[in-house]
Amino acid sequence: xxxxxSKPEQPTTASSVPPSVGxxxxxxxxxxxxxxxxxxxxxxxxxxxxxxxxxxxxxxxxGESGKSTIFKxxxxxxxxxxxxxxxxxxxxxxxxxxxxxxRKLCTHLRNLGLEEELDRESRENEELEEGDHSGMTxxxxxxxxxxxxxxxxxxxxxxxxxxxxxxxxxxxxxxRAGLAANNDAKQFLxxxxxxxxxxxSNTMKxxxxxxxxxxxxxxxxxxxxDIPRIASPDxxxxxxxxxxxxxxxxxxxxxRYRIDGIDFEMYDVGGQRxxxxxxxxxxxxxxxxxxxxxxxxxxQTLAEAKRxxxxxxxxxxxRSVCNNRAFSNTSIMLFLNKKDIFAEKILxxxxxxxxxxxxxxxxxxxxxHGVLYFIQKFKDCLIDDEFNDSFIHVxxxxxxxxxxxxxxxxxxxxxxxxxxxNFLAFLLCQPAFVH
Numbered sequence: 001x002x003x004x005x006s007k008p009e010q011p012t013t014a015s016s017v018p019p020s021v022g023x024x025x026x027x028x029x030x031x032x033x034x035x036x037x038x039x040x041x042x043x044x045x046x047x048x049x050x051x052x053x054x055x056x057x058x059x060x061x062x063g064e065s066g067k068s069t070i071f072k073x074x075x076x077x078x079x080x081x082x083x084x085x086x087x088x089x090x091x092x093x094x095x096x097x098x099x100x101x102x103r104k105l106c107t108h109l110r111n112l113g114l115e116e117e118l119d120r121e122s123r124e125n126e127e128l129e130e131g132d133h134s135g136m137t138x139x140x141x142x143x144x145x146x147x148x149x150x151x152x153x154x155x156x157x158x159x160x161x162x163x164x165x166x167x168x169x170x171x172x173x174x175x176r177a178g179l180a181a182n183n184d185a186k187q188f189l190x191x192x193x194x195x196x197x198x199x200x201s202n203t204m205k206x207x208x209x210x211x212x213x214x215x216x217x218x219x220x221x222x223x224x225x226d227i228p229r230i231a232s233p234d235x236x237x238x239x240x241x242x243x244x245x246x247x248x249x250x251x252x253x254x255x256r257y258r259i260d261g262i263d264f265e266m267y268d269v270g271g272q273r274x275x276x277x278x279x280x281x282x283x284x285x286x287x288x289x290x291x292x293x294x295x296x297x298x299x300q301t302l303a304e305a306k307r308x309x310x311x312x313x314x315x316x317x318x319r320s321v322c323n324n325r326a327f328s329n330t331s332i333m334l335f336l337n338k339k340d341i342f343a344e345k346i347l348x349x350x351x352x353x354x355x356x357x358x359x360x361x362x363x364x365x366x367x368x369h370g371v372l373y374f375i376q377k378f379k380d381c382l383i384d385d386e387f388n389d390s391f392i393h394v395x396x397x398x399x400x401x402x403x404x405x406x407x408x409x410x411x412x413x414x415x416x417x418x419x420x421x422n423f424l425a426f427l428l429c430q431p432a433f434v435h
Contacts, residue, residue, distance in 0.1 A: 054263045054264070054265060054287075055262060055263065055264045055265070055287045055288070055414060055415075056264075056265045056267070056285060056286050056287045056288075057264060057265065057266045057267070057286075057287060057288050057289075057290060057414070058266075058267045058269075058286045058288070058289050058290070059071060059266065059267065059268050059269065059290050059292060060269065060289055060290070060291050060292070060317075060321055061291055061292035061293055061314065061317065062293070062294075062302075062310060062313050062314045062317055063248075063270070063302070063303065063304075064215075064217065064246075064294065064297075064303075065292040065293055065294045065297075065314065065337060065338075066292050066294060066335075066337040066338060066395075066397040067249070067268055067269075067292045068247070068249055068268055069243055069244070069397035069398060070290070070292060070335070070337075070395075070397050070403065070407075071253070071255070071266060071268040072242060072243055073243065073397060073400060073403040073404075073407065074255070074257065074266050074407065075255060075257075076239065076243075076400060077400070077403070077404055077407065078257040078259055078264075079255060079257055082242065085174075085176070086242075087236060087237050087242070088170075088171050088172060088174045089174040089176040089177050090237045090241060090242045090245045091170075091171030091174070091185075091235060091236070091237045091241075092171060092173065092174040092177040092181050092182055092185045093177055093181055093245045093246070093247055094223060094230060094237055094241050094245050095171070095184065095185035095188040095189070095230060096177070096180070096181035096182075096184035096185050096188070097217065097220050097223060097245060097246050098188055098195065098220065098223050098224065098227070098230070099149060099184040099185075099187050099188050100184065101216050101217065101220045101223075101224065102145060102149060102195050102198075102199075103149050103150055104211075104214045104215075104216050105204065105207050105208070105211070105214075105216065106142065106145050106146055106149065106150050106198075107150055107214070108207050108210070108211070108213065108214045109142070109203065109204070109207045110146075112206075112207060112210065114203050114206060114207065115142075117203045117206070118138055118139050118142055118201065118203045119139055121138055121139075121201055121202055121203050122137035122138050122139040122140070125137065125138070134193055134197065136193065136194065136197050137197075138197055138198055138200075138201035138203065138204075140194075141193075141194035141195070141197040141198040141201075142194075142198050144191060144194040145191060145194050145195065145198060148187065148190070148191055149187060149191065167189075167233060168233070169189070169232070169233035169234070169235065170233065170234055170235060170236055171185070171235055171236075171237075173185075177247075188230075188231070189231060192227055192228075192230075192231035195224075195227055196227040196228065199224045199225075199227065208221070209348060212299045212300045212345075212349065215300060215301070215303050217244075217246050218296060218338070218341040219244040219341070219398055220244065220246070222240065222244060223241075223244070239400070240398065243397075243398045243400075244398055248270065249268055249269065249270040250270050251270070252267055252268070252269050253267070253268045253269075254266065254267050254268075259411065262415070264411075286326075286327065286330050287330065287331065287414060288330060288331040288332070288333060288410075288414045289321060289327055289330055289331070289332045289333065290333045290335055290410065291317075291318055291321055291322075291332060291333065291334050291335065292335045292337050292397075293311070293314040293315075293318065293334070293335070293336055293337065293378070294310070294311075294314070294337050294338045294341075295336045295337065295338055295339055295341075295342035295370075295371065295374060295394070296338040296341035296342040296345050297310035297311055297314070297338070298310075298311040298342075298349075298351060298354055298357060298374070299345070299349045299353075299354050309354065309355075309356050311356070311357070311374070311377075312356050315377055315378065315381055318334070318378055318381050319381035319382075322381060322382055322383075323381075323382070323383050331391070331413065331414055332391065333391050333392075333393065333410050333413070334378055334391060334392045334393070335393050335395045335397075335406070336371065336374060336375065336378075336392070336393070336394045336395065337395045337396070337397050338396065338397070339371070339394050339395060339396050340396045340398075340399070342367070342370065342371075343367050346364075346365055346366070346367065346370055347365050350364050351364075351370055351373065352364070357373075360373050371394055375392060378392075390409075390413060391413065393406045393409070393410070
């Protein structure tokens with residue numbers, strides 16, 4: 001039983017002792033073993049110090065708040081360049097994102113009862129000869145997109161002709177993007193002219209103004225404004241294209257950076273409710289949490305829970321993170337993101353008109369008052385602690401200049417907190433002074 005030998009022990013004599021057990025040769029072996037042991041101990045101590053000196057940053061927040069965009073900004077500012085394989089994947093994703101947005105917009109147009117408005121606009125453009133140079137009206141574009149992208153009523157012959165018309169381009173297909181995204185990207189290339197024409201219509205502008213009801217990614221307006229470039233056979237995603245590309249995070253993603261001699265690890269996690277059970281795996285020895293909430297989502301509901309306001313969800317999530325014992329000694333930064341979209345949205349979507357925020361008493365259409373109102377809402381989530389204003393940043397994650405300033409400021413605060421914590425730990429280890 002146990003670790004002992006199962007054979008009976010044999011008596012030994014001096015003559016039968018192997019050289020490795022006694023005598024001068026054994027001493028040399030012991031010295032060598034000790035040297036190896038010391039080297040292993042030194043390596044372990046070095047690894048321990050490196051681990052203790054590492055800054056572990058965790059991005060938390062609800063889904064679609066902008067966490068992954070901040071994660072991508074860190075790589076842009078401090079990491080390596082994207083490979084062509086990366087860019088092809090993001091090219092497929094960008095085209096797929098457009099198709100996903102167009103499906104929602106076309107369905108929303110129909111649900112809003114604006115098809116007759118689209119007919120009227122098409123007739124007026126034909127009468128005034130202001131139609132598109134392609135000869136397609138906005139109503140014809142809409143019908144094409146509904147048939148192929150929404151209702152799937154296009155005939156088999158038409159679909160076959162579409163597939164036979166495919167052309168090679170730089171982006172091509174990307175297995176990393178997934179089957180659904182690749183299929184959507186193919187649909188985009190087949191119907192990009194119809195998408196461009198419908199997007200330029202006045203009717204679609206009305207639909208876009210009411211997009212909060214169907215949870216469209218606001219920044220994808222940039223894609224929709226640049227359809228010819230993205231449809232080009234020579235299309236290669238720009239830095240901005242990569243930043244605004246929406247890929248749902250379904251696993252914990254980590255990247256390492258060395259900044260000014262300090263090792264940083266940043267973790268990105270999925271924000272949807274179904275992904276949050278994975279968060280607990282990242283809570284160990286976290287140096288700082290960056291909690292991301294989208295300012296612009298005060299009038300939107302969750303994709304996974306249509307009756308739950310997105311800002312309410314973010315506030316409750318922030319409350320649970322701030323008051324979690326796992327983060328009792330952790331710096332927590334609050335990034336109120338998407339300030340650019342918030343500034344645009346408050347011009348036509350009143351904060352006080354949203355039931356959870358009917359207590360807002362500031363001026364309508366006022367950016368500063370709106371931001372201060374939500375900052376106080378987040379501060380109210382704290383039970384025992386005051387939240388230092390220097391730990392709060394109003395951000396636009398797709399603006400690299402803004403994020404460079406914010407992330408540099410955040411890094412300085414984190415390093416200051418770490419230095420203070422290390423100094424206090426050093427003092428606690430010292431013997432008490434005797435007077």
